[in-house]
Amino acid sequence: MATMPVMADAFKNLINPATVAAMAQHLGRVSAHFDHDAFVARALPDLDGLEFKARAMQLADALEQALPADFSLASQALVNALGPPGQGDDLSGLRTGDQGLAGWALWPMGEFIARHGLADPARGLQALHAMTQRFSAEFAIRPFILAHPQLTFETLARWVHDPSAHVRRLVSEGSRPRLPWGLQLKPLIADPSPTLALLAALQDDPSAYVRRSVANHLNDIAKDHPARVAEWLQRHLPDASDNRRALLRHASRTLIKQGDAAVLTAWGLGAELHGQAALRIGPARIRLGEAVELSLTLRSTAAAAQALVVDYVVHHVKAGGSTSPKVFKGWRVQLAAGEQRLLSRRHKVTPITTRTYHAGWHRVQAQVNGRVVAEAGFELGVD
Known part of the structure; x- marks a missing residue:
C-alpha cells in the first residue's frame, strides 16, 4: 500500500x-x-x-x-x-x-x-x-x-x-x-x-x-x-x-x-536543442471540458542525433489574473541529424477537485531538455 x-x-x-x-x-x-x-x-x-x-x-x-x-x-x-x-x-x-x-x-x-x-x-x-x-x-x-x-x-x-x-x-x-x-x-x-x-x-x-x-x-x-x-x-x-x-x-x-x-x-539530456521549434495550438478558444490539439514541430540543425525530453507547460489563469505553471509529460525523442519531427498531443481541460479553472488566455510553453523552445496559447471560457 x-x-x-x-x-x-x-x-x-x-x-x-x-x-x-x-x-x-x-x-x-x-x-x-x-x-x-x-x-x-x-x-x-x-x-x-x-x-x-x-x-x-x-x-x-x-x-x-x-x-x-x-x-x-x-x-x-x-x-x-x-x-x-x-x-x-x-x-x-x-x-x-x-x-x-x-x-x-x-x-x-x-x-x-x-x-x-x-x-x-x-x-x-x-x-x-x-x-x-x-x-x-x-x-x-x-x-x-x-x-x-x-x-x-x-x-x-x-x-x-x-x-x-x-x-x-x-x-x-x-x-x-x-x-x-x-x-x-x-x-x-x-x-x-x-x-x-x-x-x-x-x-x-x-x-x-x-x-x-x-x-x-x-x-x-x-x-x-x-x-x-x-x-x-x-x-x-x-x-x-x-x-x-x-x-x-x-x-x-x-x-x-x-x-x-x-x-x-x-541522464545525458542536458544539452539544448540544436535546431528550431514551432508550436501551434487549435482551436484558439475552448470551453471547460473541451480540448486543444498541441502540434510541435522540431527541426534539427545538428550533425548528430539528439536525445530530447520534450514536455509542455500550461500556465493556468488564477482568480486574480496571475498564472500558475503546470508541467505535463510529453515525449522522449531521438532526433536524427537534420530530421524534422511533428509531435502532437490532445490536451483536455477537465474539471478536477484540485484545481479551479478561470477564464482567460492560457499560455503554453514547449520545453526541450528543460529549456523553453516555443510558445503559443488558447483562450479558455468557463461560463
Whole structure:
C-alpha cells in the first residue's frame, strides 16, 4: 500500500461489520484479557455512515476500550491474532481467514500501536514488524520515527536485511518524508540524511516492490532537496544495472519534468536543442471540458542525433489574473541529424477537485531538455 487509493464508496466498505466480527473473534480467541462485547459495542455504531479513515479510527478507538491497559499484553494479543505472513511482493490478496487477521483489519491495529506503543517503543516496533507482513505499517511507524528517532533508525538499519520483502519495503516507505496520506516527517523534510544509507542498501534489492518504494522515497527528497538527488545520480548511475537504472529514472521523474539541469545532465539530456521549434495550438478558444490539439514541430540543425525530453507547460489563469505553471509529460525523442519531427498531443481541460479553472488566455510553453523552445496559447471560457 504505497499510497492510499481514491476513497470510493466501494473502497471504504473494505472495513465493515464483518471486519469487526472477525477482529472480535480472533482477538477473543488468543487473549483472555480482550473484552469482546466492549469492542463490538464501540466499533459498530454508525459504521456504515463513516468514510474510510473514520472507520479505521473508530475501530482503533474500540480496541482501546477492549484491550488490556498493559501494552505488553495488548500488543501480544494483536500479534497473536495475525494470520500467516504474506509471501512474495504482493499483499493485495491477503484476507482475514480462519487462521487469523490480515488485510484492512490491520489498519486500526497499527493505529493502536502508534497511539500506545511510544511508551514501549521496542515492543511497539516488534509488533509493527509482524503486522507489516500482513498489511502495511507505513502509517503506524511514523510516530516512532518522530518520537524515538535513534532507536527507530537503528531498527530500520537491521530491517534492510530482513528476509521479508514487506519488512524491507517498510524501511523505505515508512520513512518517506512526504508519504501520501501519512503523517509528514518534518525533520526528514528538512534533512533527509538519516534515510540515505537505508536507501543505498535497498536500491539493488531483489524485490521490485522494495525498489519501487526507494524510487518514490528519492522522488520525495527531490521535491525539497533536488541537489541531493542530482548528487545521488552522479554516484549511483554510472555502471548501474538495468534494475537500478529503472529505479533512478523513476526517482528522477519530478526533476526531469521541472527541467533540472544537473539531473538532465546526469541522464545525458542536458544539452539544448540544436535546431528550431514551432508550436501551434487549435482551436484558439475552448470551453471547460473541451480540448486543444498541441502540434510541435522540431527541426534539427545538428550533425548528430539528439536525445530530447520534450514536455509542455500550461500556465493556468488564477482568480486574480496571475498564472500558475503546470508541467505535463510529453515525449522522449531521438532526433536524427537534420530530421524534422511533428509531435502532437490532445490536451483536455477537465474539471478536477484540485484545481479551479478561470477564464482567460492560457499560455503554453514547449520545453526541450528543460529549456523553453516555443510558445503559443488558447483562450479558455468557463461560463
